[in-house]
Amino acid sequence: MTDHIFRDKAGNRGNTLNSHSRFGYKIMKRLLYRIVALSLGFASPLAFSTDAAQVSDMEQVLKNLVEENQLIGTQFVAIVNEEGLVSFDEFSQETLHFDENSQFLIASHTKAMTSTLAALLHANEEIDLNKPVVGYNKNLITNHKVDAQSITLKQLLTHTSGFTSIQHSFKTAYLGYADQAELVNALNFNTLVAPNKGFRYSNTGPIVAAMAFESTLGKPWQNLLNERIFSPLGMTNSTHEVPDKIFPSIVTANNGTRFLQGHFKTNQTMHASGGLTSTVADLSRWLQANIKQSLGNEKDSKLFELMHSKQVEQDRQYFTYQRTGYTLGWDVAQYNAETLLTRFGTYAGYSIHVSFMPEKKIGVISFTNQDIAFLLPHVIANYAYNTMLSKDNTQSLLAEESQRLQQFIDKQRLSAPSPSQIVPADGKVNSLIGSYINTQNWPQMTIYVEDNQIKVSWGVLEGVLLNVDGEYVAHFGSISRPITTSMNDDGKFMLTNGSLVYQQQ
Numbered sequence: 001m002t003d004h005i006f007r008d009k010a011g012n013r014g015n016t017l018n019s020h021s022r023f024g025y026k027i028m029k030r031l032l033y034r035i036v037a038l039s040l041g042f043a044s045p046l047a048f049s050t051d052a053a054q055v056s057d058m059e060q061v062l063k064n065l066v067e068e069n070q071l072i073g074t075q076f077v078a079i080v081n082e083e084g085l086v087s088f089d090e091f092s093q094e095t096l097h098f099d100e101n102s103q104f105l106i107a108s109h110t111k112a113m114t115s116t117l118a119a120l121l122h123a124n125e126e127i128d129l130n131k132p133v134v135g136y137n138k139n140l141i142t143n144h145k146v147d148a149q150s151i152t153l154k155q156l157l158t159h160t161s162g163f164t165s166i167q168h169s170f171k172t173a174y175l176g177y178a179d180q181a182e183l184v185n186a187l188n189f190n191t192l193v194a195p196n197k198g199f200r201y202s203n204t205g206p207i208v209a210a211m212a213f214e215s216t217l218g219k220p221w222q223n224l225l226n227e228r229i230f231s232p233l234g235m236t237n238s239t240h241e242v243p244d245k246i247f248p249s250i251v252t253a254n255n256g257t258r259f260l261q262g263h264f265k266t267n268q269t270m271h272a273s274g275g276l277t278s279t280v281a282d283l284s285r286w287l288q289a290n291i292k293q294s295l296g297n298e299k300d301s302k303l304f305e306l307m308h309s310k311q312v313e314q315d316r317q318y319f320t321y322q323r324t325g326y327t328l329g330w331d332v333a334q335y336n337a338e339t340l341l342t343r344f345g346t347y348a349g350y351s352i353h354v355s356f357m358p359e360k361k362i363g364v365i366s367f368t369n370q371d372i373a374f375l376l377p378h379v380i381a382n383y384a385y386n387t388m389l390s391k392d393n394t395q396s397l398l399a400e401e402s403q404r405l406q407q408f409i410d411k412q413r414l415s416a417p418s419p420s421q422i423v424p425a426d427g428k429v430n431s432l433i434g435s436y437i438n439t440q441n442w443p444q445m446t447i448y449v450e451d452n453q454i455k456v457s458w459g460v461l462e463g464v465l466l467n468v469d470g471e472y473v474a475h476f477g478s479i480s481r482p483i484t485t486s487m488n489d490d491g492k493f494m495l496t497n498g499s500l501v502y503q504q505q
Helices: 019-039 060-066 108-123 151-155 166-175 180-187 204-217 223-234 280-292 300-308 375-387 393-415
Strands: 002-006 074-081 084-092 247-252 258-262 312-318 321-326 331-335 338-342 345-347 350-356 364-370 434-437 447-449 453-458 460-467 469-476 480-487 494-497 500-504
Touching: 060 074, 060 084, 060 393, 060 460, 074 280, 074 375, 084 280, 108 151, 108 204, 108 223, 108 300, 108 345, 151 204, 166 180, 166 204, 166 247, 180 204, 223 280, 280 300, 280 350, 280 364, 312 331, 350 375, 364 375, 375 393, 434 494, 460 480, 469 494
Parallel strands: none
Antiparallel strands: 002 084, 074 084, 074 364, 247 258, 312 321, 321 331, 331 338, 338 350, 345 350, 350 364, 434 447, 434 500, 447 453, 453 460, 460 469, 469 480, 480 494, 494 500
């Protein structure tokens, strides 16, 4: 199923095109790229070739990537410039309809939005990013190993605070929690402290920063984000709540079919580092605002200076991107002799690429909802940039990156779960059925029978119990955990979830 959408300069949606209008569509698309070339500041539209062999055909490249790798999910690529959404190509092997208003999880791209909110509040002098956390909430960081007096909101947002908590990360992203007090306790439980405050990426910082400025402003970060960013930009389908019709993610079986499908989050685990849903239309407005460096406020120059300039150094290679720094919410990266600001997101089957080139004033949004294809959005985004910029190595890089994608997918399939591994409900494992309690404030686990299968719940997560080469694995869609069992002297089972010990009740 393919869908091709083009827009006029005002952002109005054109007709959805079918195969009978494909020839006219390709002519319009060539003209479109020439218009975009002028918008990027090239002296002449001839800077973009009009030769059919060199003019981008996103639909065909996307289709090839999907079919060559026998993918079953939905993928798209959208191009954005100062005028907004320029083009949108989608290819799907699913029966579910997907268009620019379909909602999906943006995962860690949430960090860029949370940080922009913080920068906006700072520009308005409602908070001070250079102020220590204790100045906002002295009861937030209480672990004696952490020097809360020296940790600022800016350090939290730039991943340079020097601490994290595994339990806090798991409860916010996966497991859920009863209330704010439990979340604070988790933050200060077995806190990990680094030897220095260099860049160390995690979910902890932005979540704690949001908790801090919530304390001062008396409003949840979600409400502030809606008031200050979503509403002004017209992002009417972006939310922190799980929509009823959210586009699901796919966990792939080893035979290439659908093993599990779902969102694998509740409203409670939609956190400030990875808990927003959005749409192509809304993300285009968001990316347009970043390209233009304008939210429509008087103090936007101060805001975007923080958001788009390097705040800390990093030296990491992520797929084809050499990351050289981090702003308040974006990675600074180099690709094919160009500078990009990127902030990607991955959760379960969702993988989203959001990036833009500040100097060229163009950006790309790309996506897949199939776990084994999570590199595909980067491959198609790179192809979009290289084509738009008439790079001489466009085709060679596409071939090279496509091969890397295929190798990765093949490797992922080898370790993917199999329906035959699901443990059936029979006498061999029925003794495991029951509730299990951990003494260190990790949530209850329950093993139960449903649809003649052994199922496992852990906090708000629910999944299936697998037998993988004689070892138990609980697969929850978003994560999987090794499970081992042993018998106590009193005849009850001890269950180990990773390194966490549970006692049968």
